[in-house]
Amino acid sequence: xxxxxxxxxxxxxxxxxxxxxxxxxxxxxxxxxxxxxxxxxxxxxxxxxxxxxxxxxxxxxxxxxxxxxxxxxxxxxxxxxxxxxxxxxxxxxxxxxxxxxxxxxxxxxxxxxxxxxxxxxxxxxxxxxxxxxxxxxxxxxxxxxxxxxxxxxxxxxxxxxxxxxxxxxxxxxxxxxxxxxxxxxxxxxxxxxxxxxxxxxxxxxxxxxxxxxxxxxxxxxxxxxxxxxxxxxxxxxxxxxxxxxxxxxxxxxxxxxxxxxxxxxxxxxxxxxxxxxxxxxxxxxxxxxxxxxxxxxxxxxxxxxxxxxxxxxxxxxxxxxxxxxxxxxxxxxxxxxxxxxxxxxxxxxxxxxxxxxxxxxxxxxxxxxxxxxxxxxxxxxxxxxxxxxxxxxxxxxxxxxxxxxxxxxxxxxxxxxxxxxxxxxxxxxxxxxxxxxxxxxxxxxxxxxxxxxxxxxxxxxxxxxxxxxxxxxxxxxxxxxxxxxxxxxxxxxxxxxxxxxxxxxxxxxxxxxxxxxxxxxxxxxxxxxxxxxxxxxxxxxxxxxxxxxxxxxxxxxxxxxxxxxxxxxxxxxxxxxxxxxxxxxxxx
Amino acid sequence: xxxxxxxxxxxxxxxxxxxxxxxxxxxxxxxxxxxxxxxxxxxxxxxxxxxxxxxxxxxxxxxxxxxxxxxxxxxxxxxxxxxxxxxxxxxxxxxx
Numbered sequence: 001x002x003x004x005x006x007x008x009x010x011x012x013x014x015x016x017x018x019x020x021x022x023x024x025x026x027x028x029x030x031x032x033x034x035x036x037x038x039x040x041x042x043x044x045x046x047x048x049x050x051x052x053x054x055x056x057x058x059x060x061x062x063x064x065x066x067x068x069x070x071x072x073x074x075x076x077x078x079x080x081x082x083x084x085x086x087x088x089x090x091x092x093x094x095x096x097x098x099x100x101x102x103x104x105x106x107x108x109x110x111x112x113x114x115x116x117x118x119x120x121x122x123x124x125x126x127x128x129x130x131x132x133x134x135x136x137x138x139x140x141x142x143x144x145x146x147x148x149x150x151x152x153x154x155x156x157x158x159x160x161x162x163x164x165x166x167x168x169x170x171x172x173x174x175x176x177x178x179x180x181x182x183x184x185x186x187x188x189x190x191x192x193x194x195x196x197x198x199x200x201x202x203x204x205x206x207x208x209x210x211x212x213x214x215x216x217x218x219x220x221x222x223x224x225x226x227x228x229x230x231x232x233x234x235x236x237x238x239x240x241x242x243x244x245x246x247x248x249x250x251x252x253x254x255x256x257x258x259x260x261x262x263x264x265x266x267x268x269x270x271x272x273x274x275x276x277x278x279x280x281x282x283x284x285x286x287x288x289x290x291x292x293x294x295x296x297x298x299x300x301x302x303x304x305x306x307x308x309x310x311x312x313x314x315x316x317x318x319x320x321x322x323x324x325x326x327x328x329x330x331x332x333x334x335x336x337x338x339x340x341x342x343x344x345x346x347x348x349x350x351x352x353x354x355x356x357x358x359x360x361x362x363x364x365x366x367x368x369x370x371x372x373x374x375x376x377x378x379x380x381x382x383x384x385x386x387x388x389x390x391x392x393x394x395x396x397x398x399x400x401x402x403x404x405x406x407x408x409x410x411x412x413x414x415x416x417x418x419x420x421x422x423x424x425x426x427x428x429x430x431x432x433x434x435x436x437x438x439x440x441x442x443x444x445x446x447x448x449x450x451x452x453x454x455x456x457x458x459x460x461x462x463x464x465x466x467x468x469x470x471x472x473x474x475x476x477x478x479x480x481x482x483x484x485x486x487x488x489x490x491x492x493x494x495x496x497x498x499x500x501x502x503x504x505x506x507x508x509x510x511x512x513x514x515x516x517x518x519x520x521x522x523x524x525x526x527x528x529x530x531x532x533x534x535x536x537x538x539x540x541x542x543x544x545x546x547x548x549x550x551x552x553x554x555x556x557x558x559x560x561x562x563x564x565x566x567x568x569x570x571x572x573x574x575x576x577x578x579x580x581x582x583x584x585x586x587x588x
Numbered sequence: 589x590x591x592x593x594x595x596x597x598x599x600x601x602x603x604x605x606x607x608x609x610x611x612x613x614x615x616x617x618x619x620x621x622x623x624x625x626x627x628x629x630x631x632x633x634x635x636x637x638x639x640x641x642x643x644x645x646x647x648x649x650x651x652x653x654x655x656x657x658x659x660x661x662x663x664x665x666x667x668x669x670x671x672x673x674x675x676x677x678x679x680x681x682x683x684x
Contacts, residue, residue: 114660116676116677118665119609119666119667125635125648128642132640
């Protein structure tokens, strides 16, 4: 018997190098187990009270029946089927309908406390019943909920093992994928289920569910303790029970992201687009840090506004302010977000962070992100999710990763007072600063009793970006950036900038006036010189005239002399030859 | 003797085929009927043949003896080897 069983187990292991999987349909679980539970095999779900064991099993069957056309049987040892169905009503599953359609079968295996033990018994009768049901509805899945209730009836451990092996053998030949759930005794952190510790060596997969209090929050975690022949995440994964059932925070080390996009998306602040050379990188994570009131939310809203104007869908997770408050506040900077909300493009989700632990928040985000089919996501602010910065950091990294995996451009705000302390105080940025692709830091600069907002791009992977601090100006016209005044290494903003600019303008005017006057003086000088020249020219002309006149006078005098001497009057007199001729005539 | 409060005892024994415990239960009950449970009406149901009936009575292990009447009904698990427990469970005082 034993050797036969061993042989069977061995052959099972051998064939599991490439284990067939049975998808549970439980959000996130199939991802961390790379496909679901081992098909046609037994999985053990361990956990204390309130960890979600029953729900895990039930959801496995519901999805099987609804989504995979695999009818299932729920063997309820602990609770009445009616009670289980009533408890599951909030998840919106049509359990009654599935039962009517023979897709789901509840076997009430609750044992009456009045039951008397009167000798040995076995579960062959149960198996007989299950076989008949399985044949009738064509079951492919089965859940034994709270198997410990049955085992407790069996008096000796040897007999218990015998019955478990009987069950296991029967399941192996039944073609059913099975879950057995078992209560864990003692501390939730103890992995061995109380007195049924040996149970975990039988199944092919063991899943531990636990619930713990961490500081202020109750956290449910799921861990795959064992999974024969399959890669899986063996870390604690957050388990959250939401209105769609169980959600397991999925993230696997071996997950790959889609090819990053080179497309840019507008930031909603025109000059910021220029600073980035076109906008944020599509599908990237942008961290916006700064002290309270540095316009982190406004920066986010500008982006949301721009995205909605492009017709993209935006989901906005708001913690500090509610959606209507944000809408009202943004109208002061000429942003009409209400219109986008009405168009269904902008979806606000308000959360009271103090009621959520980071992992729960993560699962909620993921669900909302998936359901909304948004292409842009805003988390404002990240720093208010819970109190455990380590947990926030982990959660934020995972959410960023999940957003990227969906090609979603995400903006995260975080409270940081001083960028210089960021390295020593990395937790305040929730560890996203290293994961984020782009990091914008908003700061205050107090100059002359005035606070002004400055915007710096701390980093931006894969895109050229301006290294200059800009002043972020919020006005009724909207959000704009202006150049800051850099003067002798000092950054001036606001009034100081305006004053400096005005004083510089005055200086400039003065300089110009000086230049003008000098120019005019020179022009005047030129004028004077011109006059002087004219005078001299006139003088020269007069001199020339005088000379000509003197010559005429001389000529006349000569002519008179010649005439007086009886010289030929017709002889043309030339000044040069006049005297010669005269001389010649004199000789003649 | 096998009457409880003047009402005739009606019993239903669920067995699982010919499993050793089921066979033992039939033997043990037969022995009891010879002595303490002479007038008891006993019906034997094979779970493997009539699973619906077992389910209706919420019988999940075998063998199991169900006291149908008089009320309150009572379930006795096991092969009925412990005679005193059986009689106690059925509300029948063991004969001295």
